[in-house]
Amino acid sequence: MLGALDLAPSDIIPNYELWIGRRERWLMDLRWAEQFEHDRVPRAIEAPPLQPDA
Known part of the structure; x- marks a missing residue:
């Protein structure tokens, strides 16, 4: 299944970024x-x- 955020919400602001081994x-x-x-x-x-x- 594919999806798209053509009308993505713009009021969502991340407050924590997870650590990943390779960025x-x-x-x-x-x-x-x-x-x-x-x-x-x-x-x-x-x-x-x-x-x-x-």
Whole structure:
């Protein structure tokens, strides 16, 4: 199956770039996103505690 994004959403902005072993030289840097040489150090996610169903 092939697909196209002829009318791609323009309000989606990446905020994290995954590390890959081989990055093409012609790809531009995402200056607004954090970039790392390798996988980033995991951060704790602040989330509200789960409430059991009553």
